[in-house]
Amino acid sequence: MTLKTALTEALGITHPIVSAPMATVAGGALAAAVTEAGGLGLIGGGYGDRDWIERELRAAGNARVGIGFITWRLADRPELFDMALERAPAAVFLSFGDPAPFAARAKEAGVPVICQVQTLEHARSAARAGADVVVAQGTEAGGHGGARTTMTLAPAVVDAVAPLPVVAAGGISDGRGLAAALTLGAAGVLIGTRFFATREALGHGNAKARLVSAGGDDTVRTDVFDIARELPWPEPYRIRAVRNRFFDRWNGAEDALREEIADTTDSPVDAFHAALRSGDTEESLVAGGQGIDLVRAVEPAGELVARIAADAERTLATCASLSASP
Numbered sequence: 179m180t181l182k183t184a185l186t187e188a189l190g191i192t193h194p195i196v197s198a199p200m201a202t203v204a205g206g207a208l209a210a211a212v213t214e215a216g217g218l219g220l221i222g223g224g225y226g227d228r229d230w231i232e233r234e235l236r237a238a239g240n241a242r243v244g245i246g247f248i249t250w251r252l253a254d255r256p257e258l259f260d261m262a263l264e265r266a267p268a269a270v271f272l273s274f275g276d277p278a279p280f281a282a283r284a285k286e287a288g289v290p291v292i293c294q295v296q297t298l299e300h301a302r303s304a305a306r307a308g309a310d311v312v313v314a315q316g317t318e319a320g321g322h323g324g325a326r327t328t329m330t331l332a333p334a335v336v337d338a339v340a341p342l343p344v345v346a347a348g349g350i351s352d353g354r355g356l357a358a359a360l361t362l363g364a365a366g367v368l369i370g371t372r373f374f375a376t377r378e379a380l381g382h383g384n385a386k387a388r389l390v391s392a393g394g395d396d397t398v399r400t401d402v403f404d405i406a407r408e409l410p411w412p413e414p415y416r417i418r419a420v421r422n423r424f425f426d427r428w429n430g431a432e433d434a435l436r437e438e439i440a441d442t443t444d445s446p447v448d449a450f451h452a453a454l455r456s457g458d459t460e461e462s463l464v465a466g467g468q469g470i471d472l473v474r475a476v477e478p479a480g481e482l483v484a485r486i487a488a489d490a491e492r493t494l495a496t497c498a499s500l501s502a503s504p
């Protein structure tokens with residue numbers, strides 16, 4: 179038995195599970211592993227240049243994978259989106275900005291468009307722009323996001339964009355989360371943090387180990403890490419990450435951090451990037467969401483897809499039995 183939903187129908191996949199296009203983390207190997215296990219894998223092209231995107235598309239081999247972009251960053255590098263379309267990906271994924279101009283190009287090219295949204299207004303705009311699938315991302319999510327919770331946003335987006343398939347994202351790490359999303363009316367889930375802690379994900383082993391050792395109470399949504407990376411993320415998007423020494427030093431002192439970056443030759447930006455490369459998780463960034471309570475080991479991505487799907491089926495069957503007649 180498998181869970182058949184409007185998402186599995188729309189994307190031609192076996193399980194209603196999509197791996198998030200996590201920039202710098204979701205490369206071709208992770209996306210391919212998720213697709214090969216019956217979900218849809220997405221490459222995280224958000225901070226990638228042409229070489230990075232080409233390399234990771236090659237790393238996916240013959241697996242049918244999609245590719246995600248950070249929409250506001252495409253404004254001055256639209257050629258990356260066109261390059262992706264030329265490769266006929268399984269889907270393109272747009273988040274954090276107006277999807278309309280890019281969605282139109284994808285539709286012309288016959289490539290399915292998945293739009294991730296953080297508010298109802300964003301959801302309606304995505305539907306108007308021609309999204310084939312809308313992802314309702316709650317604030318529990320790792321990485322950038324907004325303020326609404328998955329529990330309230332997902333069913334409201336389902337109602338707002340019906341009959342489009344809606345995917346729930348944010349805080350979903352196991353089969354119970356998938357079952358809950360389906361009962362909220364979603365047609366599937368998009369999972370990021372749980373797939374970061376996999377063998378196939380890019381990113382330092384220390385970062386994956388920190389996702390295993392930390393808990394949901396340890397995450398914060400903040401702009402400290404983007405100031406440190408000199409990434410001009412627009413309002414209202416802030417990144418959720420595991421709290422660390424770097425955060426504790428600069429939280430509430432964001433202006434001082436900006437000044438230090440502007441004033442010194444010995445910039446904290448270089449130190450931050452060096453820490454990221456060397457796997458110093460206290461002085462750099464581990465993006466992750468509140469769902470890390472349920473991340474207990476670094477595992478192969480394909481095994482996770484199979485387990486999440488099977489556990490969701492069992493959970494739904496148990497719930498159905500609650501209303502069985504005596």
Ligand SMILES: Cc1cc2nc3c(=O)[nH]c(=O)nc-3n(C[C@H](O)[C@H](O)[C@H](O)COP(=O)(O)O)c2cc1C
Pocket residue numbers: 198199200201203222223224225246247248272273274294315318319320321322347348349350368369370371372374465466467468469
């Ligand atoms: C390490 C990391 C990087 C992310 N990078 C991106 C990105 O580049 N583009 C994007 O649309 N979403 C990104 N996200 C957010 C995901 O698309 C997704 O909404 C989120 O991971 C879902 O919540 P979860 O982390 O609780 O599973 C990222 C998430 C994580 C954990």
